[in-house]
Amino acid sequence: MDNTRFDKGMAMLAKIDGIGGQEVVNCLEGIAPDFGRYLVEFPFGDIYSRPGLDLKSREIATVAALTALGYARPQLKVHIAAALNVGCKKEEVIEIIIQLAVYAGFPAALNGLSAAREVFGNLQDIS
Amino acid sequence: MDNTRFDKGMAMLAKIDGIGGQEVVNCLEGIAPDFGRYLVEFPFGDIYSRPGLDLKSREIATVAALTALGYARPQLKVHIAAALNVGCKKEEVIEIIIQLAVYAGFPAALNGLSAAREVFGNLQDIS
Amino acid sequence: MDNTRFDKGMAMLAKIDGIGGQEVVNCLEGIAPDFGRYLVEFPFGDIYSRPGLDLKSREIATVAALTALGYARPQLKVHIAAALNVGCKKEEVIEIIIQLAVYAGFPAALNGLSAAREVFGNLQDIS
Amino acid sequence: MDNTRFDKGMAMLAKIDGIGGQEVVNCLEGIAPDFGRYLVEFPFGDIYSRPGLDLKSREIATVAALTALGYARPQLKVHIAAALNVGCKKEEVIEIIIQLAVYAGFPAALNGLSAAREVFGNLQDIS
Amino acid sequence: MDNTRFDKGMAMLAKIDGIGGQEVVNCLEGIAPDFGRYLVEFPFGDIYSRPGLDLKSREIATVAALTALGYARPQLKVHIAAALNVGCKKEEVIEIIIQLAVYAGFPAALNGLSAAREVFGNLQDIS
Amino acid sequence: MDNTRFDKGMAMLAKIDGIGGQEVVNCLEGIAPDFGRYLVEFPFGDIYSRPGLDLKSREIATVAALTALGYARPQLKVHIAAALNVGCKKEEVIEIIIQLAVYAGFPAALNGLSAAREVFGNLQDIS
Numbered sequence: 001m002d003n004t005r006f007d008k009g010m011a012m013l014a015k016i017d018g019i020g021g022q023e024v025v026n027c028l029e030g031i032a033p034d035f036g037r038y039l040v041e042f043p044f045g046d047i048y049s050r051p052g053l054d055l056k057s058r059e060i061a062t063v064a065a066l067t068a069l070g071y072a073r074p075q076l077k078v079h080i081a082a083a084l085n086v087g088c089k090k091e092e093v094i095e096i097i098i099q100l101a102v103y104a105g106f107p108a109a110l111n112g113l114s115a116a117r118e119v120f121g122n123l124q125d126i127s
Numbered sequence: 128m129d130n131t132r133f134d135k136g137m138a139m140l141a142k143i144d145g146i147g148g149q150e151v152v153n154c155l156e157g158i159a160p161d162f163g164r165y166l167v168e169f170p171f172g173d174i175y176s177r178p179g180l181d182l183k184s185r186e187i188a189t190v191a192a193l194t195a196l197g198y199a200r201p202q203l204k205v206h207i208a209a210a211l212n213v214g215c216k217k218e219e220v221i222e223i224i225i226q227l228a229v230y231a232g233f234p235a236a237l238n239g240l241s242a243a244r245e246v247f248g249n250l251q252d253i254s
Numbered sequence: 255m256d257n258t259r260f261d262k263g264m265a266m267l268a269k270i271d272g273i274g275g276q277e278v279v280n281c282l283e284g285i286a287p288d289f290g291r292y293l294v295e296f297p298f299g300d301i302y303s304r305p306g307l308d309l310k311s312r313e314i315a316t317v318a319a320l321t322a323l324g325y326a327r328p329q330l331k332v333h334i335a336a337a338l339n340v341g342c343k344k345e346e347v348i349e350i351i352i353q354l355a356v357y358a359g360f361p362a363a364l365n366g367l368s369a370a371r372e373v374f375g376n377l378q379d380i381s
Numbered sequence: 382m383d384n385t386r387f388d389k390g391m392a393m394l395a396k397i398d399g400i401g402g403q404e405v406v407n408c409l410e411g412i413a414p415d416f417g418r419y420l421v422e423f424p425f426g427d428i429y430s431r432p433g434l435d436l437k438s439r440e441i442a443t444v445a446a447l448t449a450l451g452y453a454r455p456q457l458k459v460h461i462a463a464a465l466n467v468g469c470k471k472e473e474v475i476e477i478i479i480q481l482a483v484y485a486g487f488p489a490a491l492n493g494l495s496a497a498r499e500v501f502g503n504l505q506d507i508s
Numbered sequence: 509m510d511n512t513r514f515d516k517g518m519a520m521l522a523k524i525d526g527i528g529g530q531e532v533v534n535c536l537e538g539i540a541p542d543f544g545r546y547l548v549e550f551p552f553g554d555i556y557s558r559p560g561l562d563l564k565s566r567e568i569a570t571v572a573a574l575t576a577l578g579y580a581r582p583q584l585k586v587h588i589a590a591a592l593n594v595g596c597k598k599e600e601v602i603e604i605i606i607q608l609a610v611y612a613g614f615p616a617a618l619n620g621l622s623a624a625r626e627v628f629g630n631l632q633d634i635s
Numbered sequence: 636m637d638n639t640r641f642d643k644g645m646a647m648l649a650k651i652d653g654i655g656g657q658e659v660v661n662c663l664e665g666i667a668p669d670f671g672r673y674l675v676e677f678p679f680g681d682i683y684s685r686p687g688l689d690l691k692s693r694e695i696a697t698v699a700a701l702t703a704l705g706y707a708r709p710q711l712k713v714h715i716a717a718a719l720n721v722g723c724k725k726e727e728v729i730e731i732i733i734q735l736a737v738y739a740g741f742p743a744a745l746n747g748l749s750a751a752r753e754v755f756g757n758l759q760d761i762s
Binding site for chain 4: 297302307308312314315316317318320321323326329345348349352353354355356357358374
């Protein structure tokens with residue numbers, strides 16, 4: 001096992017997703033534990049750890065991409081929370097998703113806003 | 128015609144895309160001139176003109192979304208150039224597209240990088 | 255605010271979607287009220303109000319597009335109901351979705367038929 | 382071989398696509414001749430031949446679906462021509478594609494309009 | 509009705525999907541019975557019955573395609589079960605879905621693994 | 636740099652893609668060399684090197700996925716050649732793509748067959 005990438009990835013995952021990311025990895029234990037390891041190593045150990053783009057910009061890109069894909073609601077919810085964790089304001093998340101109506105159509109944006117409402121609602125339940 | 132939104136949109140389009148955006152609108156003259164007007168009014172007059180997100184972040188979102196869609200190469204090229212116009216560094220554009228391998232797969236990222244190579248190459252031809 | 259487009263859009267939305275469209279707009283109040291306004295103004299005030307294509311044909315196009323996208327079930331359900339509102343017969347809606355098996359594959363068509371079954375079932379509950 | 386479905390399909394294909402459809406089938410001869418037969422039998426012999434929806438409405442659905450998919454330019458061009466063959470006006474084809482900006486985003490609509498320009502241009506070359 | 513293709517398709521469907529496939533066809537009775545017939549005739553009577561590729565390889569292709577599409581969870585679940593029926597090991601199904609992270613991104617693979625967990629869980633409930 | 640994964644990936648890439656894969660990596664040198672390294676390490680060093688699924692089955696999955704995505708023609712061509720390299724017959728590749736008409740629609744299959752024709756044609760030019 002590649003401890004450097006995995007450890008770097010786990011630290012990055014905790015920084016970005018808080019407990020949400022750890023839950024995704026745990027969830028994979030029963031079905032595909034190696035995939036949990038890849039998820040830590042490649043996206044978080046390799047990509048998010050790269051110096052050329054700040055984490056807030058990275059999460060803007062991810063929220064935009066997941067809204068555009070349309071079918072990735074669970075991952076979009078994780079990354080809306082992640083965007084808030086790394087410094088996006090709720091208003092900025094909403095702006096990104098609204099803008100996606102231009103590029104991926106109104107249904108993708110409407111479903112993205114519905115995901116954001118759920119994430120924001122859960123945050124209020126906690127606080 | 129709604130001059131406020133159109134004028135605001137044309138100013139925003141010029142700011143973001145330079146002559147590239149104007150060419151897209153001109154190109155629509157012969158086939159669907161009203162669509163050229165909508166393109167100016169809604170995405171640029173309404174959305175990009177909103178205050179809640181800076182233009183650099185908006186272009187990060189757009190480059191990410193267009194890379195994820197996979198089939199939007201002409202628009203991706205316009206917005207890679209636009210991202211550079213509003214303050215993204217070439218390295219940041221590359222980082223966004225690399226990151227998309229995580230969310231939309233390696234083919235989407237490879238095709239995005241190929242579009243970036245073309246845009247960057249054209250820029251070097253001009254200067 | 256652009257009252258002409260908004261008012262024209264609200265009238266068109268009521269004509270096409272009945273109360274279903276109004277509910278979507280209301281739903282956006284809490285998360286992105288401006289997006290609710292855009293939804294009324296651009297798709298309904300600008301596009302559906304254009305003279306060059308009758309409303310029944312517009313809804314045929316929309317049901318086809320949403321079935322093809324695959325991820326837009328809530329919007330597909332709204333527009334299946336809308337198609338009936340503007341003069342499509344249930345049988346015609348089913349034909350459109352069946353035909354989509356050719357262009358977007360059997361899973362997209364199967365999921366579209368499942369959405370239609372839900373919409374048709376709800377209509378029977380009301381009457 | 383199932384002559385009824387094939388013959389019905391060939392007649393329907395000729396009616397809808399003119400020589401364009403025949404060319405697609407011929408083109409498949411060298412690589413997958415059975416697929417050429419399926420293409421005639423299932424979409425045209427089975428689906429387009431069904432009584433519940435007129436051919437013009439079927440082509441409206443197809444143009445919308447292919448515009449939404451984004452990656453199907455060759456097929457979109459064939460079906461833009463087919464839509465004209467079965468009674469759509471050029472203006473109606475343009476309206477369908479413009480409307481798709483709402484559901485699949487502006488890039489899908491822009492690429493659809495570019496396909497329409499090519500088809501309409503070729504028609505003018507002939508006449 | 510084309511009894512040869514239908515009968516061949518029903519036999520193939522039973523062989524591949526067990527009762528799951530029959531349920532899909534039954535389910536279509538109330539909304540689009542002809543589509544149930546097409547589903548038997550074209551995919552199963554025509555395609556899966558072709559000699560050039562063994563059934564295990566066909567299901568590998570189908571699981572991969574449905575994972576890539578992202579929006580086809582019900583069909584993916586049916587075909588994960590089908591893959592096991594025609595000789596895939598659970599581990600092989602997991603490998604296919606993990607590999608899809610490369611081509612369609614991590615969200616598509618994560619959602620595919622979640623579908624596999626459900627299918628495998630249901631199998632354990634039965635046995 | 637992680638020599639084990641990279642070296643294992645380069646060996647796997649050579650085995651699967653022959654010179655085609657190396658060309659993709661070389662091509663990335665000028666625009667995103669790190670991405671070339673990731674492409675070797677993650678898909679080929681990590682995933683294709685896993686023991687649970689044979690290489691022929693892996694390429695069947697990849698050809699199916701890339702055909703379904705619709706926008707990944709350059710990658711589909713590389714992997715059609717790769718499928719032949721690891722033991723698929725041309726007829727099997729054609730069967731996979733034909734089958735995709737069921738899951739992703741006839742346009743995706745038609746474009747996939749067109750890619751296969753190009754790859755097979757180039758092979759004949761060489762021999």
